[in-house]
Amino acid sequence: MMSRTLTLAQEMSFSQIDDDGVWREDAACRGVDPNLFWANDTAPAKAVCSECLVRKQCLDYALALGPSRRAGGVWGGKDEREIRRMRRRTLEERRSNAG
Numbered sequence: 001m002m003s004r005t006l007t008l009a010q011e012m013s014f015s016q017i018d019d020d021g022v023w024r025e026d027a028a029c030r031g032v033d034p035n036l037f038w039a040n041d042t043a044p045a046k047a048v049c050s051e052c053l054v055r056k057q058c059l060d061y062a063l064a065l066g067p068s069r070r071a072g073g074v075w076g077g078k079d080e081r082e083i084r085r086m087r088r089r090t091l092e093e094r095r096s097n098a099g
């Protein structure tokens, strides 16, 4: 469990990524132009994600990576802003559970 004294940045650096990457083999974005996932209009990328069987694994991975190791983009059907919000909420919950 995280210590309540850790800063948000420290907590992010403590993220553990338990990921063997096998889920990527079932990714709906295989063969799709990666630029689609970093475009200003996120709707087309989110449409691809909506059909993806490994959407949860992808989003979990993005949340675990954190912003310093993930260069933006759409992951698991969520855009950068949504991922940041989810990550912040998760860390706040961890903090309150630790306290």
Ligand code: SF4
Residues within 6 Å of the ligand: 027, 028, 029, 030, 037, 048, 049, 050, 052, 053, 054, 055, 056, 058, 059, 074, 075, 076, 077
């Ligand atoms: S959820 Fe989206 S970005 Fe993630 S693997 Fe599936 S299609 Fe690719």
